[in-house]
Structures are given as structure tokens and as C-alpha cells.
Amino acid sequence: xxxxxxxxxxxEYIRIASFSIGADGLIEQWSRRAxxxxxxxxxxxVGRDPVEAFMPAELxxxxxxxxGEILDGKEWTGLVPFRVPGENGxxxxxxxxxxPSLTGAGERAALCIVVDVRALRRVETDLAASQAxxxxxxxxxxxxxxxxxxxxxNQRFATVFGGEADDHRGRTVDDYLSRPEADRLSATLRRVLxxxxxxTDLQLVGAPPGGIGRRHWSMNLYRVHSGSGRPIxxxxxxxxxxxxxxxxxxxxxxxxxxxxxxEASARIGNSLDLETTARELLDVAVPGxxxxxxxxxxxxLLTGEEASxxxxxxxxxxxxxxxxxxxxxxxxxxxxxxxxxxGTADGPGAEADRASGADGGEPALGSVHRFPFHxxxxxxxxxxxxxxxxGDERGFVHSTLAVPMVAHDVVVGLVQFSRTKGSEPFGERDxxxxxxxxxxxxxxxxxxxxxxxxxxxxxxxxxxxxxxxxPEAAGLDIACRYLPGNTATEVGGDWFDVIELPGxxxxxxxxxxxxxxxxxxxxxGELRTAVRTLALLDLEPAEVLSALDEVARGLGTPGGxxxxxxxxAGGGAQWPSRVAHKSREADLSEVYLATCVYxxxxxxxxRCTFANAGHLPPVVAEPGEPPQLLEVPPGMxxxxxxxxxxxxxxxxxxxxxxxxxxxxxxxSRDHPLDEGLQAFRQALADPSQQLEDVxxxxxxxxxxxxxxxxxxxxxxxxxxxxxxxxxDWRLPREPRSVGRARELAREQLSAWDLDDLxxxxxxxxxxxxxxxxxxxxxxxxxxxxxxxxLVCEVWDAGLVQPRRRRARDTDxxxxxxxxxxxxxxxxxxxxxxxxxxVWFELALPDGEPAPELSVDQLLSMY
Numbered sequence: 001x002x003x004x005x006x007x008x009x010x011x012e013y014i015r016i017a018s019f020s021i022g023a024d025g026l027i028e029q030w031s032r033r034a035x036x037x038x039x040x041x042x043x044x045x046v047g048r049d050p051v052e053a054f055m056p057a058e059l060x061x062x063x064x065x066x067x068g069e070i071l072d073g074k075e076w077t078g079l080v081p082f083r084v085p086g087e088n089g090x091x092x093x094x095x096x097x098x099x100p101s102l103t104g105a106g107e108r109a110a111l112c113i114v115v116d117v118r119a120l121r122r123v124e125t126d127l128a129a130s131q132a133x134x135x136x137x138x139x140x141x142x143x144x145x146x147x148x149x150x151x152x153x154n155q156r157f158a159t160v161f162g163g164e165a166d167d168h169r170g171r172t173v174d175d176y177l178s179r180p181e182a183d184r185l186s187a188t189l190r191r192v193l194x195x196x197x198x199x200t201d202l203q204l205v206g207a208p209p210g211g212i213g214r215r216h217w218s219m220n221l222y223r224v225h226s227g228s229g230r231p232i233x234x235x236x237x238x239x240x241x242x243x244x245x246x247x248x249x250x251x252x253x254x255x256x257x258x259x260x261x262x263e264a265s266a267r268i269g270n271s272l273d274l275e276t277t278a279r280e281l282l283d284v285a286v287p288g289x290x291x292x293x294x295x296x297x298x299x300x301l302l303t304g305e306e307a308s309x310x311x312x313x314x315x316x317x318x319x320x321x322x323x324x325x326x327x328x329x330x331x332x333x334x335x336x337x338x339x340x341x342x343g344t345a346d347g348p349g350a351e352a353d354r355a356s357g358a359d360g361g362e363p364a365l366g367s368v369h370r371f372p373f374h375x376x377x378x379x380x381x382x383x384x385x386x387x388x389x390x391g392d393e394r395g396f397v398h399s400t401l402a403v404p405m406v407a408h409d410v411v412v413g414l415v416q417f418s419r420t421k422g423s424e425p426f427g428e429r430d431x432x433x434x435x436x437x438x439x440x441x442x443x444x445x446x447x448x449x450x451x452x453x454x455x456x457x458x459x460x461x462x463x464x465x466x467x468x469x470x471p472e473a474a475g476l477d478i479a480c481r482y483l484p485g486n487t488a489t490e491v492g493g494d495w496f497d498v499i500e501l502p503g504x505x506x507x508x509x510x511x512x513x514x515x516x517x518x519x520x521x522x523x524x525g526e527l528r529t530a531v532r533t534l535a536l537l538d539l540e541p542a543e544v545l546s547a548l549d550e551v552a553r554g555l556g557t558p559g560g561x562x563x564x565x566x567x568x569a570g571g572g573a574q575w576p577s578r579v580a581h582k583s584r585e586a587d588l589s590e591v592y593l594a595t596c597v598y599x600x601x602x603x604x605x606x607r608c609t610f611a612n613a614g615h616l617p618p619v620v621a622e623p624g625e626p627p628q629l630l631e632v633p634p635g636m637x638x639x640x641x642x643x644x645x646x647x648x649x650x651x652x653x654x655x656x657x658x659x660x661x662x663x664x665x666x667x668s669r670d671h672p673l674d675e676g677l678q679a680f681r682q683a684l685a686d687p688s689q690q691l692e693d694v695x696x697x698x699x700x701x702x703x704x705x706x707x708x709x710x711x712x713x714x715x716x717x718x719x720x721x722x723x724x725x726x727x728d729w730r731l732p733r734e735p736r737s738v739g740r741a742r743e744l745a746r747e748q749l750s751a752w753d754l755d756d757l758x759x760x761x762x763x764x765x766x767x768x769x770x771x772x773x774x775x776x777x778x779x780x781x782x783x784x785x786x787x788x789x790l791v792c793e794v795w796d797a798g799l800v801q802p803r804r805r806r807a808r809d810t811d812x813x814x815x816x817x818x819x820x821x822x823x824x825x826x827x828x829x830x831x832x833x834x835x836x837x838v839w840f841e842l843a844l845p846d847g848e849p850a851p852e853l854s855v856d857q858l859l860s861m862y
Contacts, residue, residue, distance in 0.1 A: 014123060015116035023107035025049060025067050037094075037116055038082065050112075054082040070110045073100045079117065093117040140217075140238040143224065148172060148189050151233055160208055160215075160240065177206045188221060192234050198222035203241075216245040250429075257433045260288055264437055269444030272451045274302060278329035281415065281441040287333035289433065290417040292397065295405075295441075296325040297413035299368055301449055304456070322371040322378040325413065327363040334396075334420055377402045377414055384411055386431050389418075399425040403434045405442035412442050412449075471498035473506035474787040475603020477717040479691040481699060483664075484710050493520035493594065494662045494710040495528050499535045502830055502839050504603055504721065504787050507535045510615065510660035510714050511596035514637070523555050523592050527638070531598070538830030541598045541611035542645040545638070548596065549613065552639035555592040593639040597632070597660055601652075604785065606720040608658070609649045613638045616666070619681060620650075621657040623688070627681040656718040657684060657694070664709030665702060676702065691717050724751075727784035733773065741769040741782050745792070748784050756845040757790060760823050767816040768794040768838050775800060778835065789825065790842045797835035 017037040022028035027050055030042035038045075038054065045053060051063040059081070070076055076098045097113040134141055140157035142150055153168040161168070161176060173182045173189070181204055188199055202219040220237045268280045278295040285293050300323070363369040371377040376387035380402040389400035400418040404411045415438045419426065426434070471478050478498060493513025501507055509531055513524045530551045534544045595615035601608045610618065610630065614637035621627035633646040652658065659680075666676030683701040684694065695715055727748040731737035742762040749758050765782065771794075772780045778797030785791040802817060820827050824840035 014119040017114045019045075019050075019112050019114070020101070021050065021067070021071070021110040021112065023071065023103060023109055025071060027053070028109065034114065037114060054080075056081065067110075070098050070100060071108050073108060075099055095120070137237075140240075142168070142236045142238065144189055144234045144236065146193065146231065146233055148186060148234075157238065160238075162208070177204065181206055185219075189234050192221045192223055193231060196223045196231070204238075214242075215240060216242045253429055256288075257429065260284065260433065261436060261440075263288070264440055268441050269447070272448045274445055274448050274452070275328045277441060277444045277448055278413075279331075280444075281437065282329050282331035285417060285437060286331040289430075289437070291334055291420045291423060292332045292418040293330070293416060294327060294363075295329040295413060295415045296363070296369075297328050297405075297445070298411075299324040299326050301412055301445075302326055302328070304453065322373070322381050324368050324370060325363075326368050327365050328413075330365050371414075377416070380404045381411055381414055386435055388426070389416070396420045399423075401426050401431060401434050403438040405438045405445065407439070407442035407446035410446070412445055415441070472788070473498055473500065473601075473716070474504035474785075475606070475718070475720050476506055476601060477691050477719055479695045479715050481695050481713040482711070483699070493524040494664065494712040495524045496660065496712045496714040497528055497531060498714070499532055501535060501600065502538060502791070502828055502841075503783075503793055503837070504785050504789075504791055506601045506603075507531075508599045508601065508658070508660055508714060508716060509596065510662060510712055511594055511638075512615070512662045512710075512712070513592065513594040515592075523552075523594070526555060527552060527594055527596070531596075538828075540647065541600055541609050542647045544598050545596065545611050545613045545635070545645040548598075549636075549638045549641055549645075552592055552594055553641050555639070593637045595637050599658075599660070601658075601716070601718075603719070603721045603787070604726055605651070606654065606718060607649055607651045609647055611635070611645050611647050613645060614640075616661065616663060616677075619659040619661075619684060620652065621659075621684045622653045623655045627657075627684040629677065629681070652718045654718060654720060655688075657691075658716045658718065659684065660714045662710065662712040664711040665698075665713055667709075691715055721785065721787060725786045727782075729782045731769070731780040731782060733778065733780060735773065737773065737780060738766055738769045741765050741780075741794075744782060745784065749790075752786055754786070754790065754845065757842055760842065761790070761792060764820050764823060764840050765792055765794070767820055768792070768840070771802060771816060771838070772796040772798075775802070776835070786844075789844060791839060792842075793837050793839040795832065795835065795837045799831075799835060801829050801831075801836060802838055 015033070015037050017034035018031045019027055019034045020029040026047050027045050030040075030045045034045075035041050040053075051060050051067060055063050063080075066076060076096075078096060080094050080096050082092050082094055093116075095115045095117050097115075099111045099113070101109045101111045103109050134152075134154050137154060137156060140160055141154040142157050143152040145151045150168045150171045153165050155165050158165045158168060173185045176182070177185060185202070185204060188202060191197070192199055199219075199221045202221065204217045204219055205214055206217070207214055218239045218241045221234055223231050224233045224235050226232050264281075264284045267284055269277060270280065271277060274297065278297065281295060282293045371381070376389045379385075380387040381404055384404050384406055386404070387402045389402050391398040391400060397418045398421050400416055403415050403417065405413040405415055415434075417426070417434050471480065480496060480498075482494070482496070493511075493515060495509075495511050495513075497507075497509040499507040499509065509528075511524070511527060511531075513520045513527065515523075527548060530548055531544065534547050539547070594613075596613045597610065597615045597618060598613075599608050599610045599618070610632045612632040613635050615634065617629045617632050617634070619627050620630055630648070630650065632648045635645045636643045661680070663673070666680050667673045668676070679702055680698065683698045686694075689697070695713060698713065699711075727744070729741075729744050731740060742765055745761050745765045746758050749755065749761055769780060769782065776796030776798035781793075781795035783793045783795070785793070817827075820840050825843050827838075827840035829836055829838045
């Protein structure tokens with residue numbers, strides 16, 4: 001195929017021209033390339049002397065001599081300077097090859113080939129620079145031809161892929177890369193060659209011939225052109241970026257791990273439930289860290305055994321396996337992952353696991369199992385170190401870590417992290433992260449265990465201090481409710497109590513210790529015990545609160561605390577005082593404050609006496625009237641001291657509803673106290689319902705399930721004693737009143753069909769009236785009360801309290817109160833505003849004869 005300039009011709013890079021000299025030494029022929037090189041057309045040159053036309057004057061003599069030699073048949077090659085017309089006198093340097101020739105007439109002539117030395121020098125310089133860059137570059141350089149075979153490669157490229165640089169000529173991309181990567185590079189080369197658009201940072205992955213491990217390369221590709229602009233191939237500059245990829249992968253892994261730990265801090269431990277905390281751990285780990293995971297906790301921890309934590313794992317004999325564990329959580333990011341974890345269960349629990357569908361003995365969720373003694377899981381539990389569990393070649397789990405959950409140097413369980421085929425195996429960084437995740441969850445689980453233990457203890461203590469079952473009281477129908485805060489809150493100090501007092505009276509108490517937790521529950525227990533003790537002394541409500549205030553102030557002081565000299569300014573009998581020495585510990589002691597309402601109800605008169613220590617006021621709903629808050633002076637909370645408490649006595653109508661409660665019922669973050677009190681009164685608008693239904697209606701209406709505080713609710717419907725259940729007489733202060741008292745008692749018991757109690761009652765009434773005549777003052781009052789028991793009271797104006805004593809053998813008297821104590825179910829005395837009352841109580845007959853006194857009981861009086 002004929003063409004004017006073949007591909008890759010040297011004429012594309014250097015300037016070559018020709019002209020001829022005739023026998024006369026003048027230019028005979030002038031080529032177009034000569035015209036372009038010298039800038040002169042043929043009509044300007046043909047027929048002229050070349051020496052005179054192009055050479056400087058100082059060189060002309062020698063040049064004429066040379067031309068003569070050439071025409072004599074001598075060849076000559078040399079460098080000849082020349083003037084370049086039209087370039088402001090610029091001189092050029094031409095390499096001329098002169099070859100003698102003959103004309104058609106046989107005359108001697110010459111053919112001159114001229115090469116522009118400046119173009120040659122540029123080509124030479126470019127080649128030298130290209131060779132320096134190509135050969136000395138620290139990067140792999142490769143030149144692909146138009147057929148995408150390697151035309152040239154430098155030594156750096158050969159160092160990576162083996163052999164010498166010349167050995168790579170003619171190779172293709174398939175000789176270096178795997179099929180997918182080779183196809184991707186071939187497509188890129190084709191696109192660069194066709195479009196001329198360069199490609200930068202093409203990422204390629206492969207393995208050098210004979211090398212180990214995958215390598216990463218970054219390749220820049222661009223199209224290469226000839227001097228005339230024709231594409232002749234694609235050049236590639238390759239850089240090994242394996243270390244950069246490793247560093248980037250490690251940095252990404254570190255960022256992922258930090259993000260995972262940050263997520264773990266936010267999501268693990270939000271609940272104080274053991275199982276929930278385990279599930280929170282797996283929610284973080286799957287699929288962010290692994291594909292499959294499970295958590296096993298020691299059975300002893302879950303059952304709340306009080307043994308030391310080190311005993312959960314037990315000291316197992318070789319071959320018996322680990323201690324019992326329970327699978328509490330399992331998570332998987334792959335479908336149908338049941339029974340794929342490499343760990344296996346053994347022992348009695350394994351049979352149950354297999355029966356429950358766990359393939360090959362893998363524990364089912366919720367099952368109790370053991371790990372074989374020498375298994376990696378058992379070793380991890382025994383040593384407290386992370387163990388790698390071998391994967392099953394036939395399965396799709398190829399990497400598993402058995403990580404012990406260690407909290408405060410105690411192993412509480414085991415978590416297994418597994419990765420399936422297609423995921424990277426666990427590395428050292430992963431082991432460290434797995435240990436950290438397990439440790440964080442273990443601390444949360446241990447905290448949940450400790451909280452649950454303390455919470456259960458506090459609940460047990462609190463329940464033991466509340467009235468058991470449904471309290472009963474004379475003249476009252478009672479219903480109560482106690483709702484603890486939810487599991488997210490601690491145990492509070494709310495309490496209520498129903499205390500039977502002499503004379504069929506009843507003390508109703510509701511209180512709230514400020515603060516939460518076990519200490520508040522303990523303080524509540526001490527205050528409740530003090531209330532019951534003070535109630536047995538039959539003190540007035542204000543006196544009870546004054547004494548209780550002293551107890552509350554002593555709770556926070558070391559050694560029992562400080563006591564004042566009495567109740568305060570409330571008057572009445574004085575509480576035995578103890579003045580403790582103030583110390584620095586007492587000044588820094590914790591202060592316990594509590595609120596309390598103490599009420600005493602008398603079913604005979606239907607009058608109720610209230611005293612309040614900073615508590616919310618009671619609510620009374622009388623038949624046909626809207627519920628009202630009782631105006632009881634609130635006083636200061638218990639533990640403040642220095643202020644007296646006031647009493648309010650109110651007569652309650654038959655069928656009235658009395659409600660005592662704590663602030664958790666009417667106060668929350670959602671609404672203010674006034675709205676809660678108003679809603680409470682509205683919930684009591686229909687007090688005629690059954691009392692239990694009223695309690696349920698109140699709790700439902702007031703939406704008390706907010707769990708912000710404990711709730712105590714004590715409700716009582718007033719049912720006074722019937723008139724025929726009370727016998728009340730006044731006797732003159734004379735000896736015959738003793739017989740009159742026996743007669744009145746006998747007649748009243750006969751009217752009540754209590755003939756079985758006549759003899760005992762006559763004897764004891766005679767003793768009490770006789771004592772009133774002998775040791776008392778003023779008029780004598782006899783009162784009999786029949787309700788669940790029979791109560792006999794003898795009143796007089798004397799202030800001296802009776803005291804039971806042991807009579808000497810020679811004494812003729814002094815055994816009356818001993819006889820009262822032996823024959824009655826209970827007896828005692830209490831102060832009254834105008835003297836004292838001595839009372840005894842007898843159980844109502846149940847159809848069986850009363851037990852007779854034993855000889856020892858009778859002899860105890862002597």
C-alpha cells in the first residue's frame with residue numbers, strides 16, 4: 001500500500017531535505033523539504049552558488065574548496081552552519097551528506113542530503129530525559145501498544161512482577177491479574193485508547209507471581225501519541241499502595257471499633273434486667289461486629305443465689321464439664337443459623353437442648369447446659385481469657401471467639417462471637433474489641449445483679465413492715481393499696497399501718513420517708529416500729545408525732561443520735577430524754593426527714609383525732625356531700641424538730657369514707673399537686689361503692705402507673721359500734737359499787753348471750769373496781785364493749801398507773817393484776833384527759849370450753 005508517510009517514519013521527528021549541485025557547482029534541483037528547511041523557494045535558489053547563498057563570508061573560501069573536491073568525485077559529510085532566511089539572521093547548523101553523482105550527459109554532479117541538527121538534538125534530549133524518567137522512576141512504568149500488549153516496562157515494574165524489564169515485552173494483562181481484574185483493566189485500556197481520556201487512581205488487586213498475599217496497586221493511565229499526534233499506545237504508571245490500604249483498613253477498623261464502643265456505651269446497660277442487658281450486647285455486636293452471637297450466664301447468678309460469685313462457676317472435677325449456664329440471648333444476621341455455633345453442650349442439659357431442637361446439642365435459647373470440660377468455652381470460663389473456637393470445615397462458621405464476661409475479677413458468663421464464610425476472620429484488634437464489649441456488658445450485668453439483690457432485699461424488708469393481708473378494725477371497713485415504683489426506680493419509704501388500740505379504738509397511720517433506696521426503707525421500718533411502740537403507750541396523736549420526731553432526728557446521728565428533753569411545747573407526759581454528746585460525726589451526719597399522718601378513731605363515739613407532720617391532708621367523703629380535704633394543721637416534717645404538733649378532733653358520720661395517702665398518688669411530673677388533689681376528690685365522688693372497688697377506681701382514674709414514686713393508699717369506711725354493743729355505767733365511790741359492778745356486768749353479758757364469760761368477767765371487774773376504790777380518785781365508770789372481742793374498761797380520776805408486782809408469801813393482797821393477766825387475753829392501762837382507764841380483753845367464746853389454769857399458772861401468783 002502506497003502512502004506519503006508510513007507510520008512511525010523518522011521524518012515525523014527530524015527535518016530532512018535534499019538538493020542537487022550540477023557540474024558547474026550551482027544548485028540544480030531544490031526539493032520542497034529544502035525550501036521548508038531553509039525558508040527559500042526553488043526559484044530563489046536554483047542556479048545559485050550554495051556557498052554564496054547560505055554560508056557566512058568567513059567560511060566561503062574553504063567551502064568553495066570542498067565543493068570542488070566533491071565535484072571531483074569525493075564524498076563528504078560534515079556540519080555546516082547556515083543562515084535561516086526570515087528568522088532575523090538566525091544561524092542554523094546542518095549535517096550534510098554529499099554524494100557524488102553523474103548527470104545524464106556523463107558530467108559530474110552531487111546529491112546533498114541535509115539534516116537539521118537542532119531537531120536531532122531535541123530528539124536526543126527527549127530520549128535521554130525519557131530514559132532517565134523511565135529507568136530511574138520509583139514507580140512501575142509500563143507502555144501498552146495498540147494491541148494492549150506490553151511494549152516496554154521499567155525495572156521497578158519488573159521488580160514487582162519478576163524477571164528483567166525486557167522479559168515483559170509482549171505480555172498481556174491476563175499474565176498479571178485474575179480474570180475479573182484483568183477484564184476490568186482491559187476495558188479501561190480500551191476506553192483510554194479510544195477516547196483519549198486519562199484515568200487516575202485505578203485500584204487493582206492481585207498477587208505477584210510467586211508472591212504470598214494480595215497486593216493493591218493504584219494505576220494512572222493516559223494515551224501516548226507520536227510526533228504527528230497519532231495514538232501509538234497507552235502508558236501506565238503503577239504504584240504499590242498495599243501498605244496504604246492496610247493503614248486505611250486499620251484506620252477504618254479503629255473508627256468502626258470506636259463507633260462500636262460508643263454505641264455500646266449508649267445502648268448497653270440501659271436496663272437493670274440481666275436478660276435485657278445480654279440482648280442489648282448482641283444488638284450492638286450483630287451485625288456490626290460479627291454474624292452470629294450468643295450469651296450464656298451462670299445459672300446461680302440468674303437464680304439469685306446468695307453464695308459468693310466465685311462459687312457460680314464451681315470447682316468442677318475433670319470430665320464433669322463447666323458449671324450450669326443458661327442461654328439468655330442469641331442473635332444472627334444470617335438466615336437459618338440454628339445450631340451452627342462450634343461450641344457444644346454436654347451433660348443433662350444437652351439432652352434437653354437436643355429435645356428442644358438445638359442441632360447437635362447446641363443450647364437452645366432459655367435452656368440450661370454445660371460445656372465439656374476441655375472445650376474452648378469451658379477453658380475460657382475457667383481461665384478468664386479469650387479462646388478461639390475451631391470452625392467446622394463443612395459448616396459456614398469459620399471463626400469464633402469465646403469471650404468470658406468478667407466484672408470485678410469475677411466471671412459471670414460467656415459470650416460467643418462468630419463470623420461466617422465471606423467475612424474476615426477475627427484478628428488481634430477484634431479480640432481486644434470483643435473483650436471490651438464483653439467486659440462492659442459484664443459490668444452492667446453485675447450491676448443489674450447487685451441492684452436486683454438490693455431491690456429484692458428492700459422489697460422484702462418493706463413488705464415485712466407493711467400490714468399483712470387485709471387489716472381489720474372495730475367499727476371500720478378498711479381497704480389498702482401499696483404500689484412500688486417500677487423496676488427503673490429504687491425502693492421508697494412509703495408506709496401505712498393499722499394499729500388496734502385498747503377500747504376497740506384504731507390508729508391509722510400513713511407516712512413517707514424522703515429519699516429512696518434501702519436506707520429509706522430501713523428508716524421507714526424504724527419509724528413504723530416506733531409508731532407501733534408509741535401507739536401501745538396509748539399516747540395522744542400529737543404526743544406520738546412529737547416522740548416520732550425525736551426518733552427521726554436520731555436516725556442520722558451516730559450511736560442513736562441526739563434527743564431533746566421532751567416532746568416539745570405540746571405539753572402532756574414527757575418522753576424519757578437522753579442528751580447525747582455532740583461530736584463532729586453528728587454534725588456531718590445524714591438527715592432523715594419524713595412526713596406522717598396519725599389518726600385515732602373511736603368507734604363508740606365515731607370521733608377521729610388527727611395529727612399531721614408535714615403530710616398531705618386526709619380526705620373525707622360523707623354521704624351526700626362532696627369529698628373534702630380535712631383542715632389539719634400540717635406541722636413540720638419529722639426530723640426537723642423544734643415545733644409542736646396540733647390535734648384536730650372530728651366526728652364522722654356513719655358511712656363516711658376516710659382516705660389517707662402518700663404524694664405518689666396525686667403528684668407527678670405530668671401535673672401539679674393541686675390538679676392531682678382535685679382529681680383524687682373527684683374519684684371519691686361516689687363513696688357508696690364497695691371499698692375495694694373505690695380503691696381500684698382511684699388508682700385507675702389517677703393514672704398511677706407512672707412509676708415515679710411509691711404509692712400508699714389507706715381507705716376506711718366509718719361503721720360505728722351499735723348502741724346495744726356498748727354498756728356504760730357510772731358508779732359512786734363507795735364499797736357497794738363493787739357488787740353493783742359485778743351485777744351490771746352479769747346482766748349485760750346475759751343480754752349478749754355471753755354466759756360463758758360471766759364468771760371470768762365478774763371476777764376481773766371486781767378486781768378492777770376494787771383497785772379503783774382503793775387507789776383511784778373520783779367517780780368510777782364501767783364500760784363493756786362487744787365487737788370481735790369483749791373489752792371491759794374501768795375509769796377513775798386518779799393519775800397513778802397500776803403496776804403489776806409479785807406478792808410475798810405473807811401478803812394477803814397484791815395478786816389482783818396477776819389474776820387479771822392470767823385470765824384475760826390482754827390488759828393494760830392508759831391515760832385519759834381526766835385520769836386513767838384500766839382495761840382487759842376477753843376472746844368471745846367459740847363453742848369450746850375455756851381452758852382451765854394450770855397449777856404452774858396458779859402458783860406463779862405466790
